[in-house]
Amino acid sequence: MRTVTVLALLAVALLVSAAAGILVGAVPIAPGDVLSALLGADNTSGTIIRELRLPRVLGAALVGGALAAAGALLQGMLRNPLADPFVTGTSAGASLGAVLAVALGFEPVLVPLAAFVGATVSIALVWRLARLGGRTTVLTVLLAGVVLTSFAGALVTLVLVSSDRLALRLRAVLGWLQGGISVISWSELAVAAVVVAVGVIGALLLAPRIDAYAFGEETAAALGIDLDRTTAAVLATTALLTGAAVAIAGLVGFVGLVIPHALRFVLGATHRRLIVASIPAGAIALVLADLGARTALAPAELPVGVITGLVGAPFFLALLVRSRRVIV
């Protein structure tokens, strides 16, 4: 009952924040005109709404939902709320993949795929690095994530500066890397939506197996979990969701960390329920953060990563202090 109530509230909140995201922008457009624009009015307002604001709001929702689902998966497998695609270096790997794809002149629709490959490689590396000591702890995952993030960041800068194709658009690309949901076409959005849908289905199918990690890997194995296969599946699904998110919005931190953690207080720990609710909640968070990014310093635009970073980093620190007993 509680779950149904929470989901209904989230659905309403998602509609309201999406409406706000479409109504508010750099160019003031009256609500009536917004409605006629959505219905296909052929004028400037129509173009702004249909080609700029609507895809942007949908993109933000997609990114937020994907990151929150990926965060819930990672947290569940590590049995710790201190994990998400950003702090584990997965997002950084995805951004390297995406930047390389653009620098090499790939078709835009291939960018999410390249981001997925980058995310897969980096999360697999983080996992290997974290495992060197024999067992995976949250601390080693975070350390490996830090190392990988700075390495991927250095490579991204190298590619940006040395690529003719990108150097001309340096400002735009840097904005995207900081979490700017600015480069969205309907075709990119469609590709990302399909990838996220596949990732979400995977996450929901994996969820009950992730519950079995509640007392750690060995107990999960004793309960009948094939650890290698499940770990690989969870990492691949995380990479899929992260790749799609990064292809649209670059590095958006902490949404995947905060949303599942906060929802756990309301809905409890079982992962299927948690993931189902994390998707709309993450979408709401990022649609609102993007709205803030567009309006806070208007007409200048902040990358949305700035907003999520400002809110998320103190939250992460608070969590770190609270869970210091169990991270090593």
Add this chain to the structure above:
Amino acid sequence: MSSVVALGIRAGYRDREVLRGVDLVADAGELVALIGPNGAGKSTLLRVLGGLLPLTAGSVTIDGIDAAALDRRAIARHIAVVPQVFETLFPFTVREIVALGRTSRLGPLGTLGSEDARAVARALGDIGATDLAERRIDRVSGGERQRAVLAMALAQEAGVLLLDEPTAHLDPAHQRATLERVATLARTRGIAVVAVLHDLNLAAAFASRVVLLADGAVVRDGDVSHVITPELVAQVFGPGLRVIAHDGRPFVIPEPATLLERRARAG
């Protein structure tokens, strides 16, 4: 009939061999206590029996099937392991924890059916934890958490139950209650139980058979009074532990060095 048979087990970690040719049998209805000093290989043997640690030699047969031929899911349907209770940061309810025992029977979509709900309810009832079902696992007492994970293992409905120090962190009343429950379930359900126990007196009180392990080998396997003897206890655990007989079973009493010296002086 449920049983687990381990023959000639050799196993260990990386560069260290812990078990050097161990035989162990547990049949339906038995509670076999694994005792021995720290580092003897008790927990390692339990892991081998549960298929959680690969063998370098020997074989494990579960309910008449070679464990090497079974995958994780199949093993979990035959053998349940009660873990030492760790902290979990996540707010699972006790019922959700017990339902984890059904993991090996999840359908293709990962859903639990009515049969699973029935098994969970029965396990909660068996362990007297029905009233705990909706409490949060991170908010119950240590004894209650112990009962929850025991119920989780029972919900697996496996014929073999392995317990690693099930009474660690419990007060004497809860230690007794836990083992009483396990012994009763072994008898009434025909479950084969192997439990690592540090407390020799608990082993003497509740085990139907005792296996004494030292340095990765079985020193003796048999009735309580044939295994917990003054000679073997002194040989394996060292001095300072006095073994006396009371009500037909052995008791192990730790004695301080001062007492030993006084007794030696008195001749």
